[in-house]
């Protein structure tokens with residue numbers, strides 16, 4: 022089977038390839054990577070990786086790749102926002118490979134400013150004439166490469182507290198990146214699986230319960246300091262406007278702390294054998310990893 026993967030050098034992508042190297046050593050896989058992508062980790066894996074250098078957000082890259090390669094399956098992890106470009110290029114190339122796409126449960130946000138783009142992209146995907154499997158993870162964590170919990174762990178470890186903007190009792194269900202990787206691999210190994218699946222973690226917690234868990238696992242205080250929501254939104258806006266992508270926090274993250282983000286994963290459990298680890302187990306693994314790397 023000819024598989025083309027995007028996002029191979031990212032957190033979820035490296036875990037997916039690590040798993041593939043174990044279940045199917047020596048397998049051939051093509052990866053679309055940027056010229057700047059760090060390939061050092063995946064190059065050590067027992068896989069025969071063929072690289073296409075490009076940018077998965079551009080038609081130029083897809084048109085070029087699809088003119089020389091006909092994949093049976095495209096596993097697109099890089100960003101669901103690239104899907105319209107990919108679908109257009111596939112149509113031009115008259116190809117209909119199976120698509121396995123990593124989306125986001127952000128599509129359910131009541132803040133249309135954030136969810137609108139995902140809704141639009143998903144509505145394009147459902148019109149795809151080939152088979153597709155859309156996997157929507159919740160907040161992904163698992164290492165110093167995640168964009169969420171490792172920052173919280175580091176902050177608590179250093180300062181002994183964490184700001185809680187608003188009430189802090191909305192629900193979260195973070196998912197370990199390796200559980201996302203397992204679900205992608207299951208989708209890849211089961212070509213009959215199609216449709217959309219929410220991928221949430223094994224535990225539902227409030228933000229305050231999350232801090233209590235971090236406190237227990239790092240063995241240091243992680244006191245919640247209550248602050249008004251508006252202050253958080255104001256601070257995040259200033260940071261984003263001045264630092265752009267380097268901002269430690271985004272306005273969206275603060276606003277979305279005010280909405281419940283717990284989603285059932287029964288469909289993924291049934292069709293993909295998806296049994297995610299509990300948050301306590303996953304965070305324990307992340308804390309141990311951060312300790313071994315000297316991050317905390």
Ligand SMILES: NC(=O)c1ccc[n+]([C@@H]2O[C@H](COP(=O)([O-])OP(=O)(O)OC[C@H]3O[C@@H](n4cnc5c(N)ncnc54)[C@H](OP(=O)(O)O)[C@@H]3O)[C@@H](O)[C@H]2O)c1
Pocket residue numbers: 027028029030031032033034053054055057058059075076077078098099100101123124125126157158159160161162166167168169198
């Ligand atoms: N983080 C979350 O909490 C969260 C929640 C829900 C859904 N998701 C989605 O889940 C997916 C995986 O997340 P992750 O945290 O594992 O991602 P990640 O670590 O940030 O990795 C992203 C990967 O995509 C590649 N990539 C990004 N833009 C690209 C482009 N224009 N052309 C080619 N490659 C590109 C990156 O390449 P480089 O190495 O060159 O940067 C990297 O390999 C993403 O689609 C993300 O949007 C994330």
